[in-house]
Amino acid sequence: MSLCEDCIKCVTHEGTPEGKWETINGIECYVGVPTGEYQKNKVLLFICDAFGPSLINNQLLVDDFAKHGIRAVAPDVFAKDPLPAEYETSEEKRKTFDIQVWFSGHTPEITRPAIDKVIDALKADGITEFAAIGYCYGGRHVFNLAFENITSLSIANHPSLLKLPVDLETYFSSSRAPLLLNTCTNDWQFPLEAQAQADAIFGEGKFSHGYRREYFDGCTHGFAVRGDLSVPKIKAGKEGAFKSSVEWLYQHGFGPQKAAL
Template sequence: MSLCEDCIKGIRHEGSPEGHWETIDGVDSYVGTPTGDYQKDKVLLFLCDVFGPQLPNAQLLVDDFARNGIKTVAPDLFEKDGIPFDVLESEEKRRAFDRSSWFSRHTPAISRPPLDKVIAALKTQGVTTFAATGYCYGGRLVFDLAFKNIISASIASHPSLLKVPDDFEKYLSVSSAPLLLNACTIDKQFPEPAQLQADAILGGDKFVPGYKREYFDGCRHGFAVRGDLSDPTMKAGKEGAFKAAVAWLYRYGFGPEGEKARKVNE
């Protein structure tokens, strides 16, 4: 498994994060808490890309989920060693950055223990049900949690580091978590042939808990979290992936329900 060039490309988004940092059993985590009443026994785990939850883009998305009534926690799986933001902003630094060296320090097996610590600590606080949304690198961890049925709903946007078809066949055989995939046109990590294999394995009601793949034509890997919002296609893809994620969570018991469901914020 390895990272591709598009895993470290994208745009740093502007905005003022509204959540807060919290140390959960020693793991720094960015937390978005809804205002007013919300389901306190449920948490959405926000599993970041390689830039970690320090990236404003990630924090703004966490805030958006909270604004839609879903408490969201983004653990720092890289212990403040996410890829530096200037790699996004400088072609020269991006070319010079050693992806292999960084990945050797932060394989999914290394990132998993901090995530497990956060989940265990949240359980002691009364959380009984988890969902997970993962972007790029984080998509791999969504699958790993689903394989153990730790989560009750899964969302993976342009996931990286998957083994196709193996991971989808395993998902079919061992997981009970409904799965939403947000996919796109240009994606070396999850290209269209792999997307079609996922459909063939899980689609057509083969996966009884629920499966859906949204496809954002003209977008490229990273669009749902690092897309260039000045590009109408990428902006529509980013917003569409978020709306699809919130709708999926509402459908499977997270956030306001029925007549109480609020409009998905753009």
């Protein structure tokens, strides 16, 4: 497994974060809590890309879920060592950055314990059900959590680090969590062939727990969180992926009890 060049490309989005940082069982987390009605026993685990929850783009997405009545928790699985912030916008610096060296110290096996600690603490605090949404790197964790049926609902946006088609087959055979995939045209990590494999494995009602795949034409890996919103197709893809995610959460009981689809 490895990351790709698109995993470190980023256009920083504009906005003012409204969530807050909390330390949960020793793990720093960016948390969005709805101001209105929401289900107190349910949490959306927001598992970030390699830039982690310190990236404003991720914070704004967490805030947006909270605004839609969904409590979202984004753990810093990288222990304050995400991809360096200066690589967000500098193509020159990205060329000199050895992403595989960074990745060797931040594999999913290394970062998973942080998620488990947060889950354990939230369970002790009364949370009884978890959904998971992952972007790029975070998509790997979404699959792993679903394999163990720790989570009851999954959303993966242009997931990275999957073994294909093995992980799709493992998900089908072992998980009970309904699966939403937000995919795109240009994605080395989850290409068109993999998308077709997912449809063949899960589609047409084969996965009884629920499956949906959205496709955003003209978008590239990372579009749902780090894309250039000045490009109409990228903006439409980012907004469309968020909309489909909220609809999936509402459809499967993670929205406010009175929320309409």
